[in-house]
Amino acid sequence: MRQSKLARRFVIAVPNIWLILFFMVPFLVVLKISLAEPRIAIPPYSPLWDWVDGSIKFNINFENYAYMWEDTLYINAYLSSIKIAATSTLLTLLVGYPMAYTIARAPEPRRSILLLLVVLPFWTSFLLRVYAWIGILKTKGILNAVLLWSGIIDEPLIILQTDIAVYIGIVYTYLPFLILPLYANLVKLDDTLLEASRDLGASRISSFFRITLPLSMPGIIAGSMLVFIPVLGEYVIPALLGGPDTLMIGKVLWNEYFSNRDWPVASAVAIVMLIIMLIPIMILRRAQTKGAEI
Amino acid sequence: MAEELSACERRPWVEATEKPFVRIKGITKMFGDLAAVDDVSLDIYRGELFCLLGGSGCGKSTLLRMLAGFETQTSGAIEIDGQDMTGVAANLRPTNMMFQSYALFPHMSVEKNVAYGLLREGVSKGEAMQRTKDMLSLVKLDGFASRKPHQLSGGQQQRVALARSLIKQPKLLLLDEPLGALDKKLREETQFELIRIQEDLGVTFIVVTHDQEEAMTLSTRIGVMDAGGIVQVGEPREIYETPNSKYVADFIGSVNIFDGEVDVAAPDLMRVNSTEGPIICEPMAGLNAKQKLHIAVRPERIQLSRTPIEATNTMQGMVTEVAYMGNLSVYRVQLAGGQCLKVTAANGLHEENPITWDEAVHIGWSAAASTVLVK
Numbered sequence A: 001m002r003q004s005k006l007a008r009r010f011v012i013a014v015p016n017i018w019l020i021l022f023f024m025v026p027f028l029v030v031l032k033i034s035l036a037e038p039r040i041a042i043p044p045y046s047p048l049w050d051w052v053d054g055s056i057k058f059n060i061n062f063e064n065y066a067y068m069w070e071d072t073l074y075i076n077a078y079l080s081s082i083k084i085a086a087t088s089t090l091l092t093l094l095v096g097y098p099m100a101y102t103i104a105r106a107p108e109p110r111r112s113i114l115l116l117l118v119v120l121p122f123w124t125s126f127l128l129r130v131y132a133w134i135g136i137l138k139t140k141g142i143l144n145a146v147l148l149w150s151g152i153i154d155e156p157l158i159i160l161q162t163d164i165a166v167y168i169g170i171v172y173t174y175l176p177f178l179i180l181p182l183y184a185n186l187v188k189l190d191d192t193l194l195e196a197s198r199d200l201g202a203s204r205i206s207s208f209f210r211i212t213l214p215l216s217m218p219g220i221i222a223g224s225m226l227v228f229i230p231v232l233g234e235y236v237i238p239a240l241l242g243g244p245d246t247l248m249i250g251k252v253l254w255n256e257y258f259s260n261r262d263w264p265v266a267s268a269v270a271i272v273m274l275i276i277m278l279i280p281i282m283i284l285r286r287a288q289t290k291g292a293e294i
Numbered sequence B: 001m002a003e004e005l006s007a008c009e010r011r012p013w014v015e016a017t018e019k020p021f022v023r024i025k026g027i028t029k030m031f032g033d034l035a036a037v038d039d040v041s042l043d044i045y046r047g048e049l050f051c052l053l054g055g056s057g058c059g060k061s062t063l064l065r066m067l068a069g070f071e072t073q074t075s076g077a078i079e080i081d082g083q084d085m086t087g088v089a090a091n092l093r094p095t096n097m098m099f100q101s102y103a104l105f106p107h108m109s110v111e112k113n114v115a116y117g118l119l120r121e122g123v124s125k126g127e128a129m130q131r132t133k134d135m136l137s138l139v140k141l142d143g144f145a146s147r148k149p150h151q152l153s154g155g156q157q158q159r160v161a162l163a164r165s166l167i168k169q170p171k172l173l174l175l176d177e178p179l180g181a182l183d184k185k186l187r188e189e190t191q192f193e194l195i196r197i198q199e200d201l202g203v204t205f206i207v208v209t210h211d212q213e214e215a216m217t218l219s220t221r222i223g224v225m226d227a228g229g230i231v232q233v234g235e236p237r238e239i240y241e242t243p244n245s246k247y248v249a250d251f252i253g254s255v256n257i258f259d260g261e262v263d264v265a266a267p268d269l270m271r272v273n274s275t276e277g278p279i280i281c282e283p284m285a286g287l288n289a290k291q292k293l294h295i296a297v298r299p300e301r302i303q304l305s306r307t308p309i310e311a312t313n314t315m316q317g318m319v320t321e322v323a324y325m326g327n328l329s330v331y332r333v334q335l336a337g338g339q340c341l342k343v344t345a346a347n348g349l350h351e352e353n354p355i356t357w358d359e360a361v362h363i364g365w366s367a368a369a370s371t372v373l374v375k
Helices: A002-034 A063-070 A072-105 A108-123 A126-137 A142-149 A163-186 A191-199 A204-215 A217-232 A236-241 A249-259 A263-293 B060-068 B110-120 B125-138 B154-166 B184-201 B212-218 B236-241 B246-251
Strands: A049-052 A055-058 B022-031 B034-044 B049-053 B075-080 B095-098 B172-176 B204-209 B221-226 B229-234 B256-265 B270-274 B277-281 B292-297 B303-305 B313-324 B328-335 B340-346 B360-365 B371-373
Touching (some): A063 A072, A072 A108, A072 A163, B022 B060, B034 B060, B060 B095, B125 B154, B154 B172, B154 B184, B184 B212, B212 B236, B277 B313
Parallel strands (some): B172 B204
Antiparallel strands (some): B256 B292, B292 B371, B328 B340
C-alpha cells in the first residue's frame, strides 16, 4: 500500500518537475527581464535587486510595458498577428475538415494509410518544407511555370513575399495539427445517430449540419486552438514567405532581441503575447470539459 | 380507433379478409458470398405487432434495416401500404425506427430529440412543440423536456426513443430489440406499456428480438428466423404448441426432444420407437414406417409421481436435480436409456415431503402432448 502511494506520487511528480523546470523557471526569468532596464553590458539588462549596505533594494521598472502602449508598432503587430492567426485557422479548418471527415469515414485498412500520409511531412525538416514553398511560389517558380505553360495566365503571379504566401505556408504546415484531433473526434461518431436522423426525415446534408457538425465541435475547437496558438507567435513562415509588409509579433520579438538588443522590451512583448494566448487556451479547456460531459 | 377491432381480434392472417399492409416478396440480401437474408417472403397486416424472433446472426436485423431503407436488398421487393419501396431513400419512407442503442442525439434536449422529425418535415414550431408535449405525456415523461439524454435513466431513454420514433405517426414502426437494454423487471413493465401504446395509436409494429418470452408476450404473430430464412410464422400459441421443426421447438420455451423412427403409422395408432422405448402420438397423415423424426414434449405436460401413473406414455427414472423456482419446481429426471428429461411441476402450498434428489419416479404424458417433428 505504502509503496504504491509513493509510486503514485512519483508518477505525478515527474511531469510537475518537468513543467516547473522547463516552463515556470524560464517564464520567471523572462518576467524578471521584462521588469529591468536595458543596459549595454553582458547581460544587457539591469539586475532586479541589489544589496545596498546589507539590505535588499528592488529596481522594478514598468517602463517597458508603458513603452509598448506608446509605440503603435507593437499594438499593430499584435492585431495583425491575431488577424493572420484567425484567418489562417479558418482556412485550415475549411481545408482540414473535409480531409478529417473523409479519413474518419474511410474503411479501416485505408484509414491508417491516410493518417500516415497526413503525418508524413513531419519526417522532413519544417524549415526545408518552407523553403520548398519558396521554390513553388516564386515568380519563376513551379506554380507560375505550370500556369503560364497551360495558358491560364499571361504573366506570372506575384505570390511570394505577400500575405497570401504566408497563408499558404501556415495552412500547409499546421494542417496535421487540425486534422488529427478532428479525426479523433469524428471517428467516434456513432453511425446510428446519422441513420436515426435520416430515418426521421432529414436529408444527408441536413443531417451533417444538425448532427455531425455540432457533435464534432470539441474536435473543431481543439484543432483550431492547436493552429491558432502557435501561429500567433509564428516567426519562420512570415520571415521566409512574407514580405516587408507582413507584420507579426514573432518578427517584432526577433528584432527586439537580436537587432535592437533590447531584452527588457522584448521580454515585455513576450509576456503580453503569453497573456493574449491564455484566452484561447481557456476557451479550449472549457470546450474540453464540455466535450467530456457528452 | 377505439371501436375498431385490433389486429389480434380481427386475425386477418387466418382467412385472407384484407390486403396485407407490408408485403415482403422473396427478399435476399448478400454480404459478399454470404446470404444474410435468404429469399424471405412475409405478409404483415395493418395494426399487427409482428415479432421477428431468432438468434444472433439469423438475419432479423438486416431484414428490419431493409424495411427502414438503410440496406438495399440484393433481390426481391418490399411493398408498404401498396407502394413499392425499391429505390426509396430512408428519409422518404413512411416508416420510423426505434434503435437498439436508442441513438438519441446527445447534444439535444429530450424535447428537441422528439421534435426533430416534425421540424424536418416542415411542421411549424408551435405545432411541433405542442405535439411533442402530447407525445411526452403519452410515454409519461412530462417534466423531462429540457433534460439531456445522458441525464436520464435507461428506461427513460428508452421512452424518449419510442416517443421520437412515434411523433411523425408513421404507418409502420420498426423496433430493434426495443427492450434489450433494460433490466428484467423494467422490461416486463415496459412490454405492456408498448402494447398499450401500439393499440392506442393503431400503428403497425415490427419488432426484432432474440428474447422468446418477449416475443410471446408482445406479438400478434411471430416469425421465427434461422440462417437468413423464416422457419415458421404463427400466433404465439401456435408456435409454442405446434412447432413445425426441432429448431422452433427448441428455440421457443424449453422442450424435451426424443429421436426416433416411425414404428406404426396407422389412422388410429401412431407409435414411434425412440431410444427410451415406444412413444404414442396423435395419428398423423403422410408418415412412412421407419421414417426418422423427433418427438417434442414440453416439461409442463409431463406428470411426475412416486407411484405409477395412468397415462398413454409412461416411463421410469431417477431425479438428479431439483430447482425450486417459487411457483414451480424444475426436475431433471434420468431415464433408463440415458436421456435426461426436464419436468416442471407446480408447487402446492406447504407441500409435505416433496419429491427430491435421488428418488425413483414415474413419469407420464398424453398422446396429444407428444408433438411430432419431421424436420
